[in-house]
Amino acid sequence: MKKNNELVLPLLYIIIGALFCILKDDVVGIIMTVAGVLFIVNGIIQVVNKKTKDGVINIVIGAVIIIFGWTLLWLAMLVFGVLLIISSIINFTDSKKDTIAILKLVISVVIGVLLITNGFAAISWLFIAIGVILIVQGVLYLLTILKK
Numbered sequence: 001m002k003k004n005n006e007l008v009l010p011l012l013y014i015i016i017g018a019l020f021c022i023l024k025d026d027v028v029g030i031i032m033t034v035a036g037v038l039f040i041v042n043g044i045i046q047v048v049n050k051k052t053k054d055g056v057i058n059i060v061i062g063a064v065i066i067i068f069g070w071t072l073l074w075l076a077m078l079v080f081g082v083l084l085i086i087s088s089i090i091n092f093t094d095s096k097k098d099t100i101a102i103l104k105l106v107i108s109v110v111i112g113v114l115l116i117t118n119g120f121a122a123i124s125w126l127f128i129a130i131g132v133i134l135i136v137q138g139v140l141y142l143l144t145i146l147k148k
Contacts, residue, residue, distance in 0.1 A: 013138030
């Protein structure tokens with residue numbers, strides 16, 4: 001029985017990893033919708049329990065997440081891209097100018113520019129990478145359990 005319970009986690013890793021690879025940036029939409037709904041439901045429960053102020057705040061937060069989630073995500077990617085470029089340039093000027101430092105600068109600047117210009121494509125690739133990592137982790141974990 002214990003072995004069956006141990007199989008659940010690696011199988012979940014594999015399933016979630018596959019979903020990340022298949023759905024890519026749709027995962028973000030699903031997460032934002034679920035988070036928004038959870039905030040709204042929690043807010044309604046709080047209003048029913050006479051915690052009106054907290055409940056209204058949660059309902060508003062949930063509505064903002066659902067309605068403006070993608071805009072907030074785009075804004076976050078824009079800010080992160082700009083900060084990544086600035087940080088990379090500052091770190092480059094402070095470090096010695098070897099090949100690795102130049103390579104790090106170029107990669108960081110390219111990622112920053114991609115986040116600024118086409119952040120949603122970057123998110124798709126990020127979720128594919130996360131999905132692959134989860135699948136590999138799940139398979140390795142599964143092999144470890146099956147060898148016992």
